[in-house]
Amino acid sequence: MREVAEAAGVSVATVSLVVNNKPDARIGADARQRVHDAIRALGYRPNALAKNLVSGGSRFIGLVTDAIATTPFAGQIIHGAQDEAWKHGYILLIANIEGNEEAEREAISMMLEHQVRGVLYSTWYHRAAAVPAPLRETDVVLVNCYSPAGDVRAVVPAEVQGGRTATELLLREGHRRIAIINTTTPSPAHDGRLRGYREALEAAGVAYDPALVFNAQPDQSGGYDVVEHLLAQGPTGVFCHNDRVAMGLYDGLRERGLSIPEDLAVVGFDNQEVIAAHLRPPLTTVALPHYELGAAGVRVLLGVEDAPGDGRVEVACPAVVRSSVGPAQGKGAVPRAVGLRRS
Amino acid sequence: MREVAEAAGVSVATVSLVVNNKPDARIGADARQRVHDAIRALGYRPNALAKNLVSGGSRFIGLVTDAIATTPFAGQIIHGAQDEAWKHGYILLIANIEGNEEAEREAISMMLEHQVRGVLYSTWYHRAAAVPAPLRETDVVLVNCYSPAGDVRAVVPAEVQGGRTATELLLREGHRRIAIINTTTPSPAHDGRLRGYREALEAAGVAYDPALVFNAQPDQSGGYDVVEHLLAQGPTGVFCHNDRVAMGLYDGLRERGLSIPEDLAVVGFDNQEVIAAHLRPPLTTVALPHYELGAAGVRVLLGVEDAPGDGRVEVACPAVVRSSVGPAQGKGAVPRAVGLRRS
DNA sequence: ACGGGATGCTAAAGCGTTTTAACAGATGTG
């Protein structure tokens, strides 16, 4: 910068003024021009480090994730956060602490030392999370998790709305005997989606039948193993806890010569691209809004979007309609294959 | 820091010396203790920004990716890079430019302005890439892509070794009539894997039969659509360009009542967890070492691991054995289902 | 008792910016 100043025959103060294009700076057109020329000639780049030092704060936002690795989802949270941060002139500092307490401490320290504007603390599946104490020193917002004490702002998926949406996908095609394959353990997803399921049923005037509620491991084998019991209840539609369960279900159904959606309409959850979009038939599902979660996280952090009174913002889980749901046929009992195709 | 100095009754210089634990600094035990106490009492944290300013460089490594979004893979590259960077005391600055030229320019500028130690430029699939000019101002290493001019260090997957490995997986179970379902367009993956396939065949003394080489869209539908032609050639094993093609193949085979691996042994490529691990039967495949690519990228950048003469390091693609490959049975023609199961 | 080497600590410069107060010169005003 000093060099630029010399080359342009002005002071560094002037250079700073023109570089930052200060609105109330009175700089002559010619001087301004000379500075620009000098900058170009010398290939000058401002030093962001110094800039931050003097301004007292940085344009960094920290993102700590508990398992960027384990799941394709984490990538979307990062992506959403990164896009949104970028939009506001911020840069993401990411740290991924694979459940390692010490790594977590270090990561947080390093972020604090870099004077981050704030940090996003995210988990790869929706759950309660304890906010590490040092984080209290800065602004924090929880992403895809929440503090049971409710004392920290959080951005989470709207599980009950998602459950409702999934169920409505079936209801609106005339299905009345709708099963749900839930997970085995309580969690925001387990409880919320079940609640949404019941709400949708009630709103549609369909009685809730506990016999139609199944619990299974939330993966392919879980979906595969539950088929027998499921079929025994004669549903015409089923809402699976996630796409992988649906994938297992597809296999089980296929082995029995049953076809989707004719014999059984199935709705998944998560919208895990690789699976959902490419199953045969493509799976109708409800998306977990990971990208939005990340983006909303930085908005809340930056105060662009503000959280309601309780500091908890729920992001909608939108329906993704593909081809695994068709109109309800006949009723009860194990349905048989009938014509009527949907594209 | 000044406050700490006052509280401890020493100068800031002393505090600095203590904090950084300088080896050749002569500080009395008592003064050292007082400084530590003061630090604890005041909850002091060094300001990394200032530290970087004075040291002239930062502990940042930039990572620019072309599509963190599009694929679960990118996440692994980030993860590997982040872990390795962390290990060496570096922090990742990530920017994701969805093919947007301007975003790319800005991202690079911002990294340069932050005095990054260097940058990793990565693509989500293995291909040739042009290095943006401004990047020449710093250290760059290409990850999962390469500069055709060969003037920039690059870390890429070992496609031909991968192709060889995949083929050997089949060969070693006695298969001799092995088909390959490749992509339709030339690319490092297309060419390299085919070459590996031929090398493996040759090494095993099996004649190369062009009729066994198929080209298909590299996704489920591609795999599904090619089944007919494939079966017409009566292979006992097939090497698919990727796991999604294998997934489509599974569907086509199942519809024809054929079973895997008894009627046809199949090997995938990529090791896309969600698919490979959960297909029925679980898919034997060859992994694309994304995590390693990211990690090796920072190692090369930091000079911890040095690239060979041509500046190109190839990372091995390891076999991931699951259950879709069994011993070869009978020979030629469309095989019929036979007992012999593998778990 | 005295010079010399350790030992313990500090003053001050410097890193690359931003920002504020102030100055010199030009221009307008009464």
Added chain:
DNA sequence: CACATCTGTTAAAACGCTTTAGCATCCCGT
């Protein structure tokens, strides 16, 4: 023509730290 105002520019302090040269002390050997 003297004064107030603008206009264009700059000097200098500040941001929080590192680092080097140097200043006192103190201890030791003689």
